[in-house]
Amino acid sequence: MNPSPWKVFGALVRRDVHVVSRELPFFLLRTTLQPIMFTIVFGYLLPKMGFVQRGYTGALLPGVLGVSLAFASVQAVALPMVADFGWTKEIEDRLLAPVPTWVIALEKVLAGTVQGMIAALFVLPVARLIMGPIAGLDFAHFGLVIGMTLLGAFAFSAFGLLLGTGIKGEQIGLMFGLIVAPMIFFGCAYYPWKALAAAPVVQVLVLVNPLVYVSEGMRAVLTPALPHMSLPVVAGALVLISTIFMALGLRTFDKRAVS
Amino acid sequence: MPPAIQTRALRKVYPAPPVRKRGPQGPHIGPVNAPSQNASSAGREILALDGLDLEVPPGQFFGLLGPNGAGKTTTIGVLTTRVRPTSGSAAVAGIDVSADPVSVKQRIGVVPQRPNPDRQLTAIQNLIFHAAYFGISHATSQPRAQALLDQLGLGDRGESKVDQLSGGQQQRLMIARALIHEPEILFLDEPTVGLDPQARLALWEVLRSLHDQGRTIIMTTHYMEEADRLCDRLAIVDRGKLLALDTPAGLKARAPGGTLIEVTFDGDAAPLLPAIQALPALTRPAVKGNELSVYAERAGEAIPGILRAAEQAGRAPADIRLTPPSLETLFVSLTGRKLD
Numbered sequence: 001m002n003p004s005p006w007k008v009f010g011a012l013v014r015r016d017v018h019v020v021s022r023e024l025p026f027f028l029l030r031t032t033l034q035p036i037m038f039t040i041v042f043g044y045l046l047p048k049m050g051f052v053q054r055g056y057t058g059a060l061l062p063g064v065l066g067v068s069l070a071f072a073s074v075q076a077v078a079l080p081m082v083a084d085f086g087w088t089k090e091i092e093d094r095l096l097a098p099v100p101t102w103v104i105a106l107e108k109v110l111a112g113t114v115q116g117m118i119a120a121l122f123v124l125p126v127a128r129l130i131m132g133p134i135a136g137l138d139f140a141h142f143g144l145v146i147g148m149t150l151l152g153a154f155a156f157s158a159f160g161l162l163l164g165t166g167i168k169g170e171q172i173g174l175m176f177g178l179i180v181a182p183m184i185f186f187g188c189a190y191y192p193w194k195a196l197a198a199a200p201v202v203q204v205l206v207l208v209n210p211l212v213y214v215s216e217g218m219r220a221v222l223t224p225a226l227p228h229m230s231l232p233v234v235a236g237a238l239v240l241i242s243t244i245f246m247a248l249g250l251r252t253f254d255k256r257a258v259s
Numbered sequence: 260m261p262p263a264i265q266t267r268a269l270r271k272v273y274p275a276p277p278v279r280k281r282g283p284q285g286p287h288i289g290p291v292n293a294p295s296q297n298a299s300s301a302g303r304e305i306l307a308l309d310g311l312d313l314e315v316p317p318g319q320f321f322g323l324l325g326p327n328g329a330g331k332t333t334t335i336g337v338l339t340t341r342v343r344p345t346s347g348s349a350a351v352a353g354i355d356v357s358a359d360p361v362s363v364k365q366r367i368g369v370v371p372q373r374p375n376p377d378r379q380l381t382a383i384q385n386l387i388f389h390a391a392y393f394g395i396s397h398a399t400s401q402p403r404a405q406a407l408l409d410q411l412g413l414g415d416r417g418e419s420k421v422d423q424l425s426g427g428q429q430q431r432l433m434i435a436r437a438l439i440h441e442p443e444i445l446f447l448d449e450p451t452v453g454l455d456p457q458a459r460l461a462l463w464e465v466l467r468s469l470h471d472q473g474r475t476i477i478m479t480t481h482y483m484e485e486a487d488r489l490c491d492r493l494a495i496v497d498r499g500k501l502l503a504l505d506t507p508a509g510l511k512a513r514a515p516g517g518t519l520i521e522v523t524f525d526g527d528a529a530p531l532l533p534a535i536q537a538l539p540a541l542t543r544p545a546v547k548g549n550e551l552s553v554y555a556e557r558a559g560e561a562i563p564g565i566l567r568a569a570e571q572a573g574r575a576p577a578d579i580r581l582t583p584p585s586l587e588t589l590f591v592s593l594t595g596r597k598l599d
Binding site: 002003008014090093096097 | 340
């Protein structure tokens with residue numbers, strides 16, 4: 001008798017909870033330090049020095065959350081996967097579990113989603129504390145905030161699955177330099193998409209960047225009074241992006257799992 | 260009861276490694292045919308299994324013997340659902356590995372070539388979590404894990420981090436992990452590579468006792484002695500093909516032409532060849548550089564003749580080696596090369 005896939009899925013989750021909870025402080029440090037430092041410079045120092053307007057923090061906070069979320073989700077899935085398939089082969093004990101291989105990939109993506117959400121929810125109060133009172137910040141729709149965080153984290157975990165199985169171990173530095181870094185800079189995290197109307201070509205080009213929709217979505221739910229993309233557009237785009245990344249990621253995962 | 264494993268015309272072709280070089284016809288533009296149908300790229304593809312037929316009844320200790328690159332690991336990979344065959348079929352406990360890999364995984368335990376424990380977990384957690392991946396509750400797996408650790412001489416290492424275990428201990432932990440869900444069939448891929456002689460002997464004892472309990476064991480090795488001592492039946496494979504299949508004793512009896520005599524001379528051995536060929540007691544002489552190899556039914560009586568021939572040709576022997584009829588000599592006669 002084969003065990004039910006959900007029972008096996010539960011065991012995979014328990015393993016990740018056991019391992020990740022021990023590593024959580026290091027994980028948070030690794031993934032949120034960069035957005036927090038950005039918050040200190042652009043959300044505290046520059047406004048204090050008068051280089052940027054005080055109102056800037058309202059556009060910055062949701063973006064910083066988006067970056068934390070995206071960066072943490074991608075890393076949580078991609079880094080262990082590159083190592084697992086590349087040299088440690090540790091994932092092989094799970095590939096021997098009596099379930100289809102996609103169950104294992106899906107569990108990794110969901111674990112990455114939860115880690116991404118934890119990173120965002122950790123950065124939110126820290127950033128708010130650093131920036132001080134933020135005009136337009138509105139927690140009235142906290143359910144939507146959670147929903148948007150979930151959508152964004154899932155999209156980037158799925159992206160992590162694709163990256164982690166699609167690239168070789170020696171290319172991991174290249175991955176962060178060529179894919180993740182440009183994504184962060186052109187992800188409308190540090191400026192709202194509407195403001196890019198000042199550079200129309202860039203405004204169109206950045207639409208291929210999934211981070212744009214996470215940043216704008218966070219703006220829609222956290223600072224609804226400030227300019228942002230409409231929520232249905234953001235949600236639709238993130239669902240589409242997640243579906244594409246998931247479909248491609250499951251394929252590359254399967255190729256690595258069964259040669 | 261279906262055979263423990265059965266393969267029919269099993270073939271595995273790995274695509275050519277992606278080397279971007281200009282071929283003789285210049286750069287290839289346009290769609291590329293499927294690799295297996297593309298005759299022009301066939302030379303660069305890696306043919307790992309070339310029509311392998313195997314059948315192993317339940318309860319047997321079965322060995323796959325062959326040099327590195329013979330296709331042993333690919334065979335194990337197909338049977339353990341980790342490698343997709345290009346063509347042909349493979350079944351484990353009567354279940355087709357391509358059609359129902361999940362049911363196959365339920366019935367097998369796998370010990371990999373290189374220990375790959377979950378390094379984030381302790382030794383016993385490795386076993387308990389692995390059991391959980393098979394739907395086994397903690398209440399069942401905890402005592403079973405401890406019993407396996409005891410049986411494999413790791414009883415006091417349960418709480419150790421995996422990195423604190425020696426190579427041999429890690430390999431035994433892998434065996435415990437492969438057994439935690441009580442599989443019908445145990446696969447071991449070169450389980451003693453990299454172990455010191457003492458750890459190797461200890462592992463042999465473990466494998467023997469597992470076999471005595473009635474478990475089917477499929478093991479690959481390139482150590483003749485290991486195959487000879489442990490296995491009920493052996494398949495000799497090379498270049499993805501089955502060359503011979505029999506009991507170790509049966510295979511040894513098929514080793515042709517008696518004892519292999521190998522002599523290294525202080526110079527080119529070729530001038531000796533005519534004189535050696537004239538000696539009636541010697542068969543299949545071959546010369547490679549300073550090396551002469553030849554078979555004789557009674558090696559002791561044959562050597563003076565070889566030395567006389569050497570003296571006439573002005574050569575002195577630097578080294579003489581005798582290999583009695585064995586899996587080694589059979590292997591050399593089947594493949595034209597040595598195992599290691």
